[in-house]
Structure formats: C-alpha cells, structure tokens
Amino acid sequence: MRYAGLGIQLAISLVVFALIGQWADRKLGTGGLVTIALVFLGFGGTMYSLIRTLNKKDGAGR
Numbered sequence: 001m002r003y004a005g006l007g008i009q010l011a012i013s014l015v016v017f018a019l020i021g022q023w024a025d026r027k028l029g030t031g032g033l034v035t036i037a038l039v040f041l042g043f044g045g046t047m048y049s050l051i052r053t054l055n056k057k058d059g060a061g062r
Contacts, residue, residue: 003054006050006053006054009046009049009050010043010046010047010050013042013043013045013046014039014042014043014046016042017038017039017041017042017043018035018038018039018042020038021034021035021036021037021038021039022035024038
C-alpha cells in the first residue's frame, strides 16, 4: 500500500501531458507530433521522479 499512489501519479501525468499535447497540436496543426513529444517528456520526467522517490524511501542513493 506504501507505493500505491506512484502508479496513479504516472497515469495522471501521462493524461495531462497528452491533453496539453492534443491542444497544442490543434493550435499549431502539427498532426500529433507535439502530443507524442509531450507524452515522452512526461513519462521520462515522472519515471525520474518515481525512481528518486523510491531510492529515498528505500534508503539507497546516500
């Protein structure tokens, strides 16, 4: 139960970045490129944050 919120954080982050990307694609007419870029950016940033959080909680990374 300790890490249950981490998966939700990842899911919400991806949805938010995808929605922002779709909005930007409609405004710029880029055909989905911004959405793809933002989803990858959001995934990478969230994974970085999750790994740092897990390392801190497990006592690693000292």
